[in-house]
Amino acid sequence: MLTRPIPLVLSASASTSALITPIPHISKPPTNISTWIQTGVWYHVALVFDGSLATNQRAQLWINGALDTTATETSAAIPNYASNVLIANTHPGAVNWFTGLVDDVRFYRRALNQSEIQSLAAQNFAPSVAAGPASPATNSVPVALNGLVIDDGKGGPLTTHWDKMTGPGDALFANSNLVATTVTFSQAGPYVLRLSATDTQVEMSSDLVVNVSPNPNIYEDWLTLNFPGIIDPAIIGIFADPDNDRAQNLLEFALGMNPSTSDAFPFGPHQPGLPVGQIRSIFGTNYLALLVKHPIGRIGVNYASEVSSDLTTWTPGVQDGIPFGNGDGTETVIFRDPLPLSESSQRFIRLKVNKSP
């Protein structure tokens, strides 16, 4: 496939042998060949050397099964040079690389005739499919897929499709019909994805192994990271307190604390911890408030407050402003009592953490 017009040259010398030589002609049509080369289109190109023909017929360029150009070659045979064959460049160190795709290169030890070249030019080749490379993936975070599918344009309309073959959870593709798309996994673990392509006559596919890392912002993954291999609900349950610090696991998760360490103390400047109470003055009126510091990005957790005068009947508190970031991956949100302190002899405020399914 050519991305800009170029002529093609067959040459051989003691220093190099160039099979397809790029000579850029960006602003003018190619002069070495007759066929107008269009960008974005596949061409079948055959370069033939036949030393048995008259000198002015020995080098032939065929494009899509039609003889395009003949050129003079005085040699009756191709010498056995020690130099390398180059494809898509003229000589080692050259910078004018061919800026397109080259596929299914074949060498023949004899000159093909017209019917053989036409047969090759008409042949439908299967799509070439590469599903990779794999990107690092994290549970529930969209990750880019960068597959590559190329076809010769023959056979029929080219269509592609992504599928999940194996894996512990779901693989949700943004658009499974696009080679380049994103996928979001619903659980950590190893997955195999398959990229398939068909030109209606031949279908080809390529598999991609993706190891999806646990996401510490998801409770189940956070458990896996903190309690690998443990399934005892007395240890991993959301209300369990295996470190006996009276902070249940869900609260430890929500506040970024350590479920294996007794660390249920009020949070500090650079340490997670329990919420901190405060009296806040708003336009001269004092309210009971609660400062809650928690990691940014926890998934499936709701933070709210409740207030009470008797520790028996609880009603919702209100959020005071928007959370402010602490620059260390955490943010602080302030909840407060909607009732001024002056209107009750005693008030209580508490944090309520909910986990959505």
Ligand SMILES: [Ca+2]
């Ligand atoms: Ca094809």
Ligand SMILES: [Ca+2]
């Ligand atoms: Ca605990």
Ligand SMILES: [Ca+2]
């Ligand atoms: Ca703890």
